[in-house]
Each structure stands twice: as C-alpha cells, then as structure tokens.
Amino acid sequence: MMEDKFRFGIMGAGNIARQFCDAVTRQGEGVVAAVASKSIERAESFAKDQGIAHAYGSYEQMLREEKLDAVYVAATTNAHYELTMQCLEHDVPVLCEKAMCRNSKEAEGIFRYAREHGIFVMEGMWSRFLPKMAKVKEWLAAEKIGKVNLVTCGIGFQAPKDSTNRYYNPALGGGATYDILVYCYEIARYFFPEIPQECVCRADWSASGVDKTDVIVLKYPECMISLIATFEGDIPNTMIFYGEKGRIELLYPHYGKEAFLYIEGEEPEKFAEDKEENGFVYEIGEVIRCVREGKIESAVAPHSMTMEMAKVFDEILKQKEGLSI
Numbered sequence: 001m002m003e004d005k006f007r008f009g010i011m012g013a014g015n016i017a018r019q020f021c022d023a024v025t026r027q028g029e030g031v032v033a034a035v036a037s038k039s040i041e042r043a044e045s046f047a048k049d050q051g052i053a054h055a056y057g058s059y060e061q062m063l064r065e066e067k068l069d070a071v072y073v074a075a076t077t078n079a080h081y082e083l084t085m086q087c088l089e090h091d092v093p094v095l096c097e098k099a100m101c102r103n104s105k106e107a108e109g110i111f112r113y114a115r116e117h118g119i120f121v122m123e124g125m126w127s128r129f130l131p132k133m134a135k136v137k138e139w140l141a142a143e144k145i146g147k148v149n150l151v152t153c154g155i156g157f158q159a160p161k162d163s164t165n166r167y168y169n170p171a172l173g174g175g176a177t178y179d180i181l182v183y184c185y186e187i188a189r190y191f192f193p194e195i196p197q198e199c200v201c202r203a204d205w206s207a208s209g210v211d212k213t214d215v216i217v218l219k220y221p222e223c224m225i226s227l228i229a230t231f232e233g234d235i236p237n238t239m240i241f242y243g244e245k246g247r248i249e250l251l252y253p254h255y256g257k258e259a260f261l262y263i264e265g266e267e268p269e270k271f272a273e274d275k276e277e278n279g280f281v282y283e284i285g286e287v288i289r290c291v292r293e294g295k296i297e298s299a300v301a302p303h304s305m306t307m308e309m310a311k312v313f314d315e316i317l318k319q320k321e322g323l324s325i
Contacts, residue, residue, distance in 0.1 A: 006030035006288045009066055009092075011059050011083050012074035013037040013046035016097060020072050021050045023280030029288050030069075036062040059083060063090040070120070070291055073097055076166055077173025081106040084121065088113050093120035093291045095283070098186075099178040100124070100306050103317065107310035111303045120291050122298050123306040125186050129282035131273040132259040133190065136241075136248055139261055140191060145243030148223050153188055153239040155180045155254060156213075156230035163208040167231055175210035177203070177316055181229035183254040185216060185312060186305055187239065188225050196220055201315045206231075211316060255279055 006029050010017050013035055024030045032052050037043040040057025047055035056062040063071075063086065071087045073080055073096040080100050087094045088110070100123040101107040114121045127133065140148065156176075159167040166172045167179065198219040203211040213232050218225040228235065239253035246263040250256065257276075261269040276282070283301075290298050297303045 006291070007033040007067065007069045009033060009062055009068040009071040010035045010052075010074055011037075011062075011071055011087075012076075012079075013039075013042045014074060017046065017072070017074040018050065019278065020074060020280055020284075021052070023278040023284055026276070026278055027281045027284045027288075030284065033068065034062050034066045059086060063087065063092060068092050070095060070287055072124075073100075077102065077178045078171060080173070081110065084110055085113065088117065088119050088121065091117070091119060093287070095122050095124055095287050097124045099173075099182045099309065099313070101310045102173060102178065102313060104307065104310040104314050107303075107307045111307065114296050114303070118294075118296055120287070120296050121303075122287060122290070122301050124283060125182075125301045125305065126279050126283040127183060127187050127254045128190050128300050129286055130255075130257070130279050131276075131282070132250065132257060132271055133187075135271045136250065136259050137191065139248055139259075140241065143243075144245070144261055144263060145241065145247055146245040148241050148243045150242040151188065151192075151223065151225040151240065152228075152242075153184045153226070153253060154228040154230075154235045155184055155237050156228065156233055156235040157237075158234055159212075159231035168206055168208045168210055168212075170209045174208070175212075176214050176229045176231050177211050177313060179229075179231075180254075181214045181216070181227070181312075182309055184227040184229050185309055186301075187253055188218065188227060189305065189308065190300075191241075192218070192220065192223070192225065194220065196225075199312065199315075201312060201319070203316050203319055204232075205320060209320075211320070214316065216312070 034054040036056040043055035070093040196218040204213040206212040213230040216227040239250040241248040249260045257273040259271045
C-alpha cells in the first residue's frame with residue numbers, strides 16, 4: 001500500500017512559494033494542502049492559481065485547522081524566527097527559507113526547542129542538495145586536482161536601489177548577509193566541514209542601514225577560502241577550487257546545474273544535471289525522508305550549519321554597532 005501524500009503547508013504567498021509548489025508536484029511524494037498569508041485575499045489568489053485546497057489569512061489558524069506533515073516558511077527574513085517557532089509550538093516540522101535566523105540567539109532558541117520536543121527543523125539551503133555538489137565532493141575526495149590550496153566564491157548582482165524592497169529594508173530583514181552571503185558560507189562549509197582556524201568578516205553598509213557588500217576569509221592549515229557577496233555589482237557568480245593539478249569551477253554555485261573539472265594536460269570534464277528543472281525537488285525529498293524517519297535534523301543541512309552561520313551574522317552585526325558608536 002502506498003503511503004499517503006506528505007502534506008505541506010506554506011507560510012507566505014510570494015514568488016519563492018510558487019517555485020516550492022512546482023517542486024512539490026515534480027517530486028511526487030507530497031502535496032501542498034494549505035497556504036497562509038497575512039492577507040486572506042493574497043492567500044486565496046495564490047491557492048486558486050496553484051490548485052491548493054485551503055487558504056488562510058492567519059498562520060495560527062492554518063496550524064490549528066490543518067493536519068500538516070511540515071510547513072515551508074516562505075515569508076521575508078524578518079518573520080522567519082517567529083513563524084518557525086509558531087510551527088514548532090504546534091508540533092509541526094519546519095523547512096524555513098534561508099536565512100532562517102538573523103542571529104545566534106534566534107538559532108539557539110529554535111534548535112533547543114526542536115531537540116527538547118523531538119521536532120524536525122531545517123534551513124532551506126537547497127544548494128547543498130543539488131547533484132553537482134555531490135559530484136564536486138567526489139572529485140575533491142579523489143584528489144582529482146590534488147590538494148586544494150585556494151577557494152574563491154562570489155555571488156552578487158545590482159539590487160534595485162530602493163530602501164523599501166526586501167534587499168535594502170532592515171524591517172524586512174534585508175542585507176547581502178542574509179540574502180546571498182548565507183549561500184557562499186554554507187556552500188563553502190559543505191565542502192570544508194572542519195572548523196577553520198580563523199574567520200575574518202568585513203562588511204560595507206548602505207544608507208538604509210543594511211550591509212550591501214560582505215567579504216569573509218576562512219583560513220585552514222593548507223587552504224584559504226575567500227567569499228564575496230554584494231548588492232553593488234554584477235560580479236561573476238562562480239566558485240573555483242584551485243589545486244596542485246588543476247581547478248574545479250561551479251558556475252552559479254547556489255543554483256546552477258553544471259560543474260567543470262580542469263586537470264593540466266587532460267581534456268576538461270563537465271558534469272551537468274539535465275533531469276531536474278527545479279532544484280527545490282531534492283531538498284523537499286530530504287524533508288519528507290527525514291520527517292518520516294523521525295529525525296529532527298538533516299545530515300546534509302544540519303542544525304550546526306545554521307548555528308555557525310548565525311554566529312557569523314553576530315560578528316557582522318557587531319561591526320555595524322561599532323560603526324554607530
């Protein structure tokens with residue numbers, strides 16, 4: 001007998017929630033059973049467009065009335081902590097879009113509650129689940145390019161210069177740190193899980209009070225990792241691993257499908273995932289598997305990943321406080 005469809009609820013009715021609905025359909029094991037928004041009109045319009053049975057103008061009401069297997073939090077960053085805790089307090093597992101937490105205090109509160117009550121919770125770092133990531137790990141483990149001595153990763157674009165949008169509005173949890181640095185850091189630490197000897201963070205601040213450019217350097221015994229995230233320019237969105245024998249390149253490391261292996265004296269090798277058009281599919285599969293197996297965290301995107309990132313947020317926010325003195 002087939003298992004019943006895994007029932008997802010969604011909090012938030014924006015574009016990323018639409019992408020999530022599409023991925024649930026593609027993945028096949030689940031269904032989006034309900035959507036909630038602060039606006040009932042917005043929720044009803046979203047539900048009609050996506051073929052969702054139930055729409056709510058209250059997050060609390062959805063949690064009370066629906067029997068959900070998990071909730072996807074798709075609201076803006078400023079609401080992530082409150083909505084995640086609301087789900088956990090209703091004993092509902094959570095997949096929360098990145099950045100799940102704005103600081104380590106929020107992260108500690110979420111994970112403490114999840115551990116004490118045995119409830120699954122995961123930050124939506126979908127990039128770690130993309131097939132190309134496993135291929136690059138395989139190349140690195142096999143030392144295809146020899147020992148890695150330098151890694152660079154840059155993600156950036158020209159964000160609209162509007163202090164009211166989600167990029168620059170502090171009230172919405174704006175800033176390059178929460179929006180794109182989180183990708184750089186959590187992807188880098190996926191490939192280098194050992195704690196770095198040193199982590200140096202620097203940020204440049206916008207007139208609205210959020211960070212517009214961030215640079216992080218991670219120092220390991222035999223390798224340096226440089227990470228750049230910016231709203232200030234259309235920089236190459238690339239991650240490159242430099243080794244003794246060659247290099248590995250990830251184009252669009254946070255969402256692309258391709259990885260390239262360049263070894264001196266050999267023909268380049270290309271890996272391309274052409275089966276899946278929506279990368280959320282892999283992350284959704286992980287949530288369903290973990291919840292059905294009674295786990296409280298994913299081994300691929302564990303609590304420690306989010307906790308460590310939250311401590312980096314703390315460090316960057318301290319710099320802002322120092323500038324305002």
